[in-house]
Structures are given as C-alpha cells and as structure tokens.
Amino acid sequence: MTTVGWIGLGAMGGPMAQCVAAAGHAVTAYDVSLERxxxxxxxxxTAVDSIQAxxxxxxxxxxxxATPDQVAAVLFGDGGAASQLKAGAVVVIMATVGPGPVEGWxxxxxxxxVGLVDxxxxxGVARAATGDLLVMVSGSDEDLARCRPIIDAMASTAPTVGPKPGDGQKVKVVNQLLCGVHIAAAGEALALADSMGLDVASTWAVLKTGAAGSFMxxxxxxxxxxxxxxxxxxALDIFVKDMGIVTATAKSVEQPTPLAATAEQLYLTGRRKGLGRKDDSVxxxxxxxRA
Structure with a gap:
C-alpha cells in the first residue's frame, strides 16, 4: 500500500482517484470544492480541506x-504542497500543461x-471510471518504479515515452493536436451535411463505419x-487551453501547424460566444x- 496525496477531483480526477483507492492505496484528496x-x-x-493536508x-x-498556473500554485504558492513533501517523495503531474513548465518544476x-513523473x-471520463486510460509516462527509472502501481491502477496502457519529465507532455501535445483537429473536422463535416439538406444523423451513422470514421x-x-x-x-474551454499549448509548443520548435492553428481559432470563437463551459462538440x- 502506498500513501497517496491527491489534488484535483474534477470529471476526470475524481474517478481516477477512486480507482487508485480501489486498488488498495490510501488516498488523501483535496479539491477546491470540498463538497465534491x-x-x-x-x-x-479521505477528503481533506487543504492542499497541505x-x-x-x-x-x-x-x-x-487544469492549467499550468494551477499546478504552479498548488506546488509553490502560499500553502503549497512542496513545503510539505519529504525528500524521496514523488509528484505525478497528470494534467496537460506543456513540456516547458514541467521541466522547470x-x-x-x-x-x-523530490522527484517528478510526467x-x-x-x-475521457468513462474510461477514467474503469481504469482504462492511456497514460504517457516519462521520468527517471527510480521515480517511475515507485509510481508504477499507482499509474497502473488508472490505466490499461501506460508506456514509458521518455527518460525526462516533459517527454510525456510532448507526446500529449501530439495527441491533443490530433484530437483537436479531429473534433473540428467532425463539426465541419456534419455542418456541411446539414447545409446540403442531408439527414445529419443518418449521414453520421453511415460515415462513422467507413474510412472517414475516427473515435472523435x-x-x-x-x-x-x-x-x-x-x-x-x-468542456470547450479545455481545448482552448490545449490547442494553445499545441500551437505555442510548435512555435517553440519552429514547426508549422496550420490545421491546429485553424482549429484553435474555432475553439476561441466558441469561447467568445460564451460556450466555454459547454461540451466541446458544440x-x-x-x-x-447557431451559437
């Protein structure tokens, strides 16, 4: 049994923490919503009322x-977790925050x-509840060995993608580019079907089984x-954040990402219309x- 502290019990974090507890580990968890x-x-x-606890x-x-600023505040802000951690502890960052910040932390x-595993x-939420996630893991061999039982409680697939914190985020950036573009493409395709007077539900049902189909x-x-x-x-706001990370990371290595940039503008348009807390399919x- 491992003693696990947990920060963040949202739509994904909550079921993930429950999977770790169900695997026999002692989880002490905090969320900004104590009721949650x-x-x-x-x-x-066990629920507690502070990050330090x-x-x-x-x-x-x-x-x-959710965000790099939130991670920084949790670790190093007033009442932050870093002041409570003992030498030899390991921090596991499971949010999408970009490689640069993780390397600094x-x-x-x-x-x-204190070690860090990226x-x-x-x-998605359904797979989080069943411990069926993909986790893109990077860090030192020693830190990974200590965290492996915790990660395996949440994941059906958890490959080590690199030896350094930040490598996992780089793979996740590629993942989010694909996801963000695929969602935008799905919306554009079905909007075209609607504009041509097709039955959108029937068109979707036909195409999702063929070569044009994808998970998204x-x-x-x-x-x-x-x-x-x-x-x-x-939430749509998540892809505003994630596509911003994608395009910023691409710029940092001088890699053109025209499709990602266009998709990012679509998500930003949705937020500007007040739809940030709606499902990203909006x-x-x-x-x-229509928005």
Whole structure:
C-alpha cells in the first residue's frame, strides 16, 4: 500500500482517484470544492480541506488540475504542497500543461529532493471510471518504479515515452493536436451535411463505419447529432487551453501547424460566444452559426 496525496477531483480526477483507492492505496484528496471531495470519499479515499493536508505524509502526490498556473500554485504558492513533501517523495503531474513548465518544476522539486513523473492522460471520463486510460509516462527509472502501481491502477496502457519529465507532455501535445483537429473536422463535416439538406444523423451513422470514421467522429459526432452540448464530457474551454499549448509548443520548435492553428481559432470563437463551459462538440453549432 502506498500513501497517496491527491489534488484535483474534477470529471476526470475524481474517478481516477477512486480507482487508485480501489486498488488498495490510501488516498488523501483535496479539491477546491470540498463538497465534491466529500461526495467521493469512501473506503481508501479521505477528503481533506487543504492542499497541505493532502500533501502531508504523501509518498506520491498526484496533481490532476487544469492549467499550468494551477499546478504552479498548488506546488509553490502560499500553502503549497512542496513545503510539505519529504525528500524521496514523488509528484505525478497528470494534467496537460506543456513540456516547458514541467521541466522547470522538475528542477525546483529536485532541489528539495523530490522527484517528478510526467504522466498526462487521454481517454475521457468513462474510461477514467474503469481504469482504462492511456497514460504517457516519462521520468527517471527510480521515480517511475515507485509510481508504477499507482499509474497502473488508472490505466490499461501506460508506456514509458521518455527518460525526462516533459517527454510525456510532448507526446500529449501530439495527441491533443490530433484530437483537436479531429473534433473540428467532425463539426465541419456534419455542418456541411446539414447545409446540403442531408439527414445529419443518418449521414453520421453511415460515415462513422467507413474510412472517414475516427473515435472523435463517432464520439463527438454522436453528441453533435443529439445536440447534447450540456452533457459536458469535455468542456470547450479545455481545448482552448490545449490547442494553445499545441500551437505555442510548435512555435517553440519552429514547426508549422496550420490545421491546429485553424482549429484553435474555432475553439476561441466558441469561447467568445460564451460556450466555454459547454461540451466541446458544440463547435458544430458554432460552424452552423447557431451559437
């Protein structure tokens, strides 16, 4: 059994923490919504009311928050976790935050004798609940060995993609480029079908089984057809953030990403229209001019 501190119990983080607890580890968890944290408490998972309380005595501290600024505040802000972690502890960053920040945090934590494992996730809420995520893992062999039982409790696939913190984020950047462009393409295709007077649901049902099909076309396309934009599985704001990371990272290595840049503008348009907290499939309505 490993003593695990956990920060962030949102749509993904909550079920992930429950999977770790169900695997027999002692999880002490904090969320900005104490009510949310208490609702998830159960055997092996204890809710606490501060970051410091979650980090105290943690052998492994998992962060599943949304943005780089949130990670920095959790670790190094007033009342941050870094001040509570003992030498030999390992921080596992599972959010999509970009390679640059992770590399910087690894250096700062290393000066305290604390390791960092970079482990961004992909798979969505349903797979998070069943421990069936893809986790892109990077870090030192020693740190990875300590964290492996925790990661394996959440993932069906968790390959080591590099030896350094930041390598996992680089792979996740590529993943998010594909996801963001695929969602935008699905919305554009179905909007075209609608504009041509086709039955959109029938068109989607036919095309998702052929060469044009993809996970995103099947998954997000289904929500587009149903208009299920209030059933938020992944908020549009997440792709505003993630596509910003994609394009910024690409610029840092002078790699043109014209499709990603165009998709980013579509997500930004949706946010500007007040749709940031809707499901990201709402890009369909943005493209149809209905938002």
């Amino acid at each position: 944290a208490r609702s998830l408490a159960g055997p092996g998972l 979650a980090a105290a005595n943690a052998e492994i501290l998992v962060l599943m928050v 690894a250096q700062r934590l290393g000066e305290l004798g 482990a961004p996730v992909s798979g 076309f099947s998954d997000r396309g289904g929500r587009m057809v149903a208009g299920a934009f209030d059933d938020v599985r992944s 890009v369909y309505d943005v493209l149809r001019g």
